[in-house]
Amino acid sequence: MTIEGFAPAKINLSLHVTGQREDGYHLLDSLVVFAAVGDRLWFDVAPVMSMEITGPFASGVPADARNLVWRAAETAGVTGHIRLEKNLPHGAGLGGGSADAAALLRSLSKGQVGDPINMQAGLSLGADVPVCVSTAPQRMRGIGEVLDDVQPFPQCAIVMVNPAVPVPTGPVFQQLGRKDNPAMASCDGFADAKDLVLWLGQQRNDLQPPACAVAPTIHVALEALEDALLARMSGSGSTCFGIYPDEAAADAAAQRIQRAQPDWWVVSTVTFAADAQPSS
Structure with a gap:
């Protein structure tokens, strides 16, 4: 089996x-x-x-x-x-x-x-x-x-960009100046992507500045996503993501970025709104 x-x-x-x-x-x-x-x-x-x-x-x-x-x-x-x-x-x-x-x-x-x-x-x-x-x-x-x-939660069209620079987690945390930052605001669910993006705009990734210090190329990846509704680094890096209005806009952005940066890993996809598994 x-x-x-x-x-x-x-x-x-x-x-x-x-x-x-x-x-x-x-x-x-x-x-x-x-x-x-x-x-x-x-x-x-x-x-x-x-x-x-x-x-x-x-x-x-x-x-x-x-x-x-x-x-x-x-x-x-x-x-x-x-x-x-x-x-x-x-x-x-x-x-x-x-x-x-x-x-x-x-x-x-x-x-x-x-x-x-x-x-x-x-x-x-x-x-x-x-x-x-x-x-x-x-x-x-x-x-x-x-x-x-966290429910309800909208499905989001996103572009993920990795600038081909692996970033070990340890050095990023070592660069983090403050360890006792404020917690996130309450998140009891979001009606739509606009609601989510508005909320995310008030939140942070505290590891983004130290990760950019370790790998400055992350700045370039974030700039490539400047046309997104919101762009941010994921985790301790180095992948960055951009949330777009719809899949067509995400696809167009991914194609533009890939043409400009052929050595990067660039993917246009969607997020799961609930527990799910893809069929293929």
């Missing part, structure tokens, strides 16, 4: 750093959505673990126990062959290995394969894993363990 999974790109529409615990973990307050593009994986139950990596961003991804997907399978109490198709760039602020691990845990659960108790333990693999288990819009707080669904 082959179990298939999809790991959609995680987008932090806003990200406030509100504190730091004694153990070093940063406290966050973030509005998270997921896009209809991402990595894919296939898992075949077998007596021993094995893994292969394919896709345009396969280079440099470990195919052994260093990979969070491998560790997620072991934590769930299953062994087998994993094929992971990496369609998202590395060090991009889009969930990465955490999203892939969550996709495997979600798929194993739906297929009723593995130990449910151990799969819950698998959520401790990374701070971003819990929020990535669902593809619904969520408010994420604490170190990632406090999650609240």
Whole structure:
């Protein structure tokens, strides 16, 4: 039996750093959505673990126990062959290995394969894993363990731009001058994209300035999205996103940016308004 999974790109529409615990973990307050593009994986139950990596961003991804997907399978109490198709760039602020691990845990659960108790333990693999288990819009707080669904939520036409510069999370947090920033405003749902953009305009990504200091090319990516209703960096970077009025406007912007920057990763897509999985 082959179990298939999809790991959609995680987008932090806003990200406030509100504190730091004694153990070093940063406290966050973030509005998270997921896009209809991402990595894919296939898992075949077998007596021993094995893994292969394919896709345009396969280079440099470990195919052994260093990979969070491998560790997620072991934590769930299953062994087998994993094929992971990496369609998202590395060090991009889009969930990465955490999203892939969550996709495997979600798929194993739906297929009723593995130990449910151990799969819950698998959520401790990374701070971003819990929020990535669902593809619904969520408010994420604490170190990632406090999650609240945000509904209603509009589907948004977006362009994601990665300037081909991976940004490690550690140096970005080291550049962050203040750790006790104000939390986000209340977000009890949004009637439409205009309502959402208006609210987002009053929020921040506290990691955007330090990430731009680490990788100044992020500034260029944000400038390329200047015709969007709102443009911002996701997570700790380096991917930036722009929200557009409709899919046609997003497509046109993506084509314009790709022509100007042929070496960048540029995608026009939509976000999930609720928990969903794409059909292809």
